[in-house]
Amino acid sequence: MNNKDEKHKEEGEESPSHSQQTVSDDDEIDYSVKPEFYDSELDDKDELWVQKKRGGRTSDAILNCPACFTTLCLDCQRHEKNITQYRAMFVVNCKIKSEQVADLGTKRKRGKKGRGSSEAKVGSDVGETYKHVCCSVCSTQVGVIDEEEVYHFFNVLPSEP
16 A cells, blocks of 8 residues: 555545445436436537538538548538549638648649650649648648639548538
């Protein structure tokens, strides 16, 4: 026994882990009283709110911040090839870091293997500049916004719409 245990024993107290009368929290809860913060219709209300915000449009996912799980987008479109990337025009809880500009330059595609062609094919976003987009709650970078004000998310957690 250490000094703390001896002191408690001398005073006639025992630690809760050694007590024979430990009572669980479930035994102390009065289930006859309705919980103060419970609403059985809350899920239905939340779903109606999301449908109203979308304006009848369907979404491929609901996007959340990977660090703090804050909702970032309710209406987005998944990238055809890069399935972990999304684009959107209407977002919430996002801030644009206008002082940080990302110049993604040109996209290059290699020729088919075996043809010996290393000629670069330039994508449609030649020279476009992008601004970093961060979560307004925790400042985690979640994507970029282009010159046409379309958000491109690549660091997000998608969930079912």
